Amino acid sequence: MKKFIASVMFALSASVMVSGAALANEGGVHLESANINIHDQASLQVGAKYFANYCMGCHSLNFSRYNRVAADLGLTEEQVTKNLIFTRTDGEPTKAGELMKNGMSPKQSAEWFGAPPPDLSLVGRSRGSDWIYSYLKAFYVDKSRPMGVNNTVFENAGMPHVLWELQGLQAKECTKEGEGxxxxEHCEMKTVKAGTMSPAEYDKVARDITNFLTYVGEPAALHRKTYGVFVLLFLGLFAVLAYFLKKEYWKDVH
Ligand code: HEC
Incomplete structure (x- = not known):
C-alpha cells in the first residue's frame, strides 16, 4: 500500500512538473525574468495606472473590484474614482465597489483583432509574470500583420503594440549561421523609431504592469505569505514545546 501511494505521489508530481515546464517553454522562446515584487506598493500603483490608461479599453479584470484594489494598493476610493475609473455603468460613472469590467463586446472585438481581448484577471497565473513582462517588450514591426506588428513571445498575436509611443518601434533582424x-538563426531587436522613454524607463513600466497583473491574479498572496511566516514560527516554537512534553511523559519509561 505504501509503495502504491508513493508511486501515485511520484506520478502526480512528475506530471505537474512536466506541464509546468511545457507551459513555461511554450514556443521555445527565451523569457526574461520579470523580477517583480508584489509587496512594492509604489510599483503596483504605477502598474494599475498604466493598466487603466492603456489596457482596460480592451481588457477587463472581471474578478477584481476597484475598492479591493484601492485597499490593497494603499489608495483612497477617491483616488481610484478619479484616476482609475474611465467607464460608465448604465450611463453613470462606474462606482468604486463595482467589478473592473469594460464595455467592449467580445463579438465586435473578435472581428477587429481576429481574437477577442481576453479577461486578464488570471493571466498572471496562466502565463506567469516572466511571460507577460517579455511579451510587453517583444513587439516588432511586421507589415504582413493586420496591426503592423508581431510579437516574438506570442507569435501572430491580434493585439496592437499599445505602448509603442513609450517604447518606440523595434525591428527583428535575423542572421543565419551555418548551412542546411x-x-x-540568431535574431536581434533593433530600435527603428525611438520612443518617449529610455529602454530602462520602459522596462520599469513593463515590470510595474506585470507586477499589477500578478497581484490581480492572486490578491490573497499579499497576506498569505505574511501569515505563512507566522505559521512557520508557531510550528517551530510548538515543536520545541512538544519535544519537552514528550521528554516529560516518557521520562519514567526509559
Ligand atoms: C486595442 C485592444 C487592446 C489593448 C488596448 C490591449 N490589448 Fe492585450 N490583447 C488584445 C487582444 C485582441 C489580445 C488577444 C490576442 C490573440 O489571442 O491573438 C490580447 C492579448 C493580451 C495578452 C495575452 C493573453 C493570453 O493569455 O493569451 C496579454 C497578457 C495582454 N493582451 C496584455 C495587455 C496589456 C498589459 C495591455 C496594456 C498595456 C493590453 N494588453 C492592451 C487587445 C488589446
Missing part, C-alpha cells in the same frame, strides 16, 4: 540542417 545545422543552420542556426
Amino acid at each position: 540542417e545545422h543552420a542556426v
Whole structure:
C-alpha cells in the first residue's frame, strides 16, 4: 500500500512538473525574468495606472473590484474614482465597489483583432509574470500583420503594440549561421523609431504592469505569505514545546 501511494505521489508530481515546464517553454522562446515584487506598493500603483490608461479599453479584470484594489494598493476610493475609473455603468460613472469590467463586446472585438481581448484577471497565473513582462517588450514591426506588428513571445498575436509611443518601434533582424540542417538563426531587436522613454524607463513600466497583473491574479498572496511566516514560527516554537512534553511523559519509561 505504501509503495502504491508513493508511486501515485511520484506520478502526480512528475506530471505537474512536466506541464509546468511545457507551459513555461511554450514556443521555445527565451523569457526574461520579470523580477517583480508584489509587496512594492509604489510599483503596483504605477502598474494599475498604466493598466487603466492603456489596457482596460480592451481588457477587463472581471474578478477584481476597484475598492479591493484601492485597499490593497494603499489608495483612497477617491483616488481610484478619479484616476482609475474611465467607464460608465448604465450611463453613470462606474462606482468604486463595482467589478473592473469594460464595455467592449467580445463579438465586435473578435472581428477587429481576429481574437477577442481576453479577461486578464488570471493571466498572471496562466502565463506567469516572466511571460507577460517579455511579451510587453517583444513587439516588432511586421507589415504582413493586420496591426503592423508581431510579437516574438506570442507569435501572430491580434493585439496592437499599445505602448509603442513609450517604447518606440523595434525591428527583428535575423542572421543565419551555418548551412542546411545545422543552420542556426540568431535574431536581434533593433530600435527603428525611438520612443518617449529610455529602454530602462520602459522596462520599469513593463515590470510595474506585470507586477499589477500578478497581484490581480492572486490578491490573497499579499497576506498569505505574511501569515505563512507566522505559521512557520508557531510550528517551530510548538515543536520545541512538544519535544519537552514528550521528554516529560516518557521520562519514567526509559
Ligand atoms: C486595442 C485592444 C487592446 C489593448 C488596448 C490591449 N490589448 Fe492585450 N490583447 C488584445 C487582444 C485582441 C489580445 C488577444 C490576442 C490573440 O489571442 O491573438 C490580447 C492579448 C493580451 C495578452 C495575452 C493573453 C493570453 O493569455 O493569451 C496579454 C497578457 C495582454 N493582451 C496584455 C495587455 C496589456 C498589459 C495591455 C496594456 C498595456 C493590453 N494588453 C492592451 C487587445 C488589446
